[in-house]
Amino acid sequence: MNQLILEKLKVRFPKSIEGSDEFRGDLSVRFRSEDIVKVCQFLRDDSDLNFDLIVDICGVDMYRPEGRFEVVYHLYSIRNKKYIRLKVSLNEEKPVVDSVTSVWSGANWHERETFDMYGIEFRGHPDLRRMYMPEDYEHYPLRKDFPLMGIPDSIPLPRK
């Protein structure tokens, strides 16, 4: 099954695949960030693959000069009982990627969470607000350069 998926993707997106990897039976494929919406659309709509469920979208801060951030998409095909993982790399200056809410509306909150924690912007997201932190908060807590105990006085407490 993994071979079939990879073949299909290679035929359809020969230029945008940057690499692939298999670990304990699960396939992960790395893509150019520009093509992610098209890839997702294809994976969902292809009659053999049918990845109809977005399980999770999360961010990774690799803390390296090139391609500091990664966005990881976990997809599941209910009919084929099959997981796949897609990865895109984003650079530090402008961590922007297209939103996949047009493909799965369930991606809405996953992307909001990723935005809240890493500051990765999802272009075309209908409602890109913070999820957990206060709306006027200025930092991104899961970035590697964010201190564990937070930035003192960045969230005001009620006065005693």
Place this chain on the structure above:
Amino acid sequence: MGLGNMLSDGFLTTRLDEVINWARKNSLWPMPMGISCCAIEMMATASPRFDISRFGSEVMRFTPRQCDVMIVAGTVTYKMARVVRKIYDQMPDPKWVISMGACASSGGMFRSYSVVQGIDLFMPVDVYVAGCPPRPENLLRSLLELQKKIESDRTIGDLLRREKIFIPENGPAERVGTIS
């Protein structure tokens, strides 16, 4: 020599204090501020097995206007701190606070950017309860400690010495709003 001086620490006020304090301490109505797992133990405390009503505190009210003691049971995040403080401000005087469990008292195991490291950073606390979560017996003990504390309050004396009660210049905290 005014009436105030005569009454301040005399026979009448101390006896009245005793009556009022006795009434107050035996009908402490809790505000169940249950925000995580400690709340389960707080519910158990109200159950027949532990039976908080033996101490007159079975009437858990979900409106702050009818409460005397706030039991903060759980992890208070920075976002929640504003809510907790607002509810505290809405409770009528006299009011007390029990900080239940490690999280409310010190942040507990959540040494992290999102969790307030002890609710005493933004509100007064009368009794701290150790434990993670504390057993119901421990919460009952804290209630008894609070009753002891209330016993020794000087209610009438304080009323007569009202000018000495400290009111902060700017009123309650910003974002919370004043209750008039």
